[in-house]
Amino acid sequence: MGVGKTTIGHLLAKKLYRDFIDVDYEIEQQYKMPITQIFKSFGETKFRQMEKEYITNLCTNSRLKIISLGGGAFMQEEIRNICLSTSIVFFLDLTWETWKDRLQLIVDSRPVLQNKSLEEIENLFYTRQNLYALNHSSVNTDHLDPEEAADYIINTLKLGWEIYS
Numbered sequence: 691m692g693v694g695k696t697t698i699g700h701l702l703a704k705k706l707y708r709d710f711i712d713v714d715y716e717i718e719q720q721y722k723m724p725i726t727q728i729f730k731s732f733g734e735t736k737f738r739q740m741e742k743e744y745i746t747n748l749c750t751n752s753r754l755k756i757i758s759l760g761g762g763a764f765m766q767e768e769i770r771n772i773c774l775s776t777s778i779v780f781f782l783d784l785t786w787e788t789w790k791d792r793l794q795l796i797v798d799s800r801p802v803l804q805n806k807s808l809e810e811i812e813n814l815f816y817t818r819q820n821l822y823a824l825n826h827s828s829v830n831t832d833h834l835d836p837e838e839a840a841d842y843i844i845n846t847l848k849l850g851w852e853i854y855s
C-alpha cells in the first residue's frame with residue numbers, strides 16, 4: 691500500500707504506449723464514491739468482493755494493459771492466482787523504514803491504516819510482504835524515484851523478451 695503502484699504504473703503505461711487501469715480508481719468511478727466512503731457505506735468485505743470481481747474480469751477479458759492493483763488485493767488467493775496465471779506480476783518493494791516515513795502521505799485516504807497503532811501497521815506490512823513474494827519480478831524502490839522505477843521495469847521486460855526470443 692502506497693509503494694507507488696498508481697504513480698509508477700501510470701508512467702510505465704505512458705512509456706510503453708499502453709492503456710493504464712488503476713483498479714481503485716475504476717471501483718471509485720463505478721460506485722461514484724471514494725474508497726474511504728465505500729468502506730464506510732458497504733464495509734471492507736464488500737470492497738474486497740468488488741475488487742476480486744473487477745480484477746478477475748479484467749484479467750480474463752483484456753490484454754496488453756498496465757494494471758495497478760489496490761494495495762491489499764494480492765492478499766486474496768483468487769486474485770493472486772488469476773494475476774499470476776494471466777499477467778506479468780511486478781512487486782514494488784519498499785523497506786519498512788522507508789514506508790514508515792511515507793505513512794503520513796497516505797494514512798487519510800487508506801481506511802485500512804486508520805485507527806491502527808504503528809505496531810499494528812508494522813505487522814500488516816510484514817504479513818503482506820510474505821504473500822507479495824509470489825510474483826514474476828520484484829524491484830526495491832527505496833532509492834528509486836517513480837521515473838527510475840518505471841525504467842527499471844521496462845528494462846526487466848526487455849531482458850525477459852530477449853531471453854524468451
Ligand SMILES: Nc1ncnc2c1ncn2[C@@H]1O[C@H](COP(=O)(O)OP(=O)(O)OP(=O)(O)O)[C@@H](O)[C@H]1O
Pocket residue numbers: 691692693694695696697698714758759760761762792795796800831834835836839
Ligand atoms: N518512488 C517513489 N518515491 C517517493 N515517493 C513516491 C514514490 N512512488 C510514489 N510515491 C508517493 O507515495 C504516495 C503513494 O503513491 P501511490 O498512490 O502511487 O501508491 P499506491 O501503491 O498506488 O497505493 P495503493 O496501494 O493505496 O494503491 C504518493 O504520494 C506518491 O507521490
Ligand SMILES: O=C(O)C1=C[C@@H](O)[C@@H](O)[C@H](O)C1
Pocket residue numbers: 691714725759760761762763799800801802
Ligand atoms: O492496502 C489496502 O488494503 C488498500 C489499499 C488501497 O489501494 C485501496 O485498495 C484500499 O484503501 C485498501
Ligand SMILES: [Mg+2]
Pocket residue numbers: 695696697712714758759760761
Ligand atoms: Mg494505487
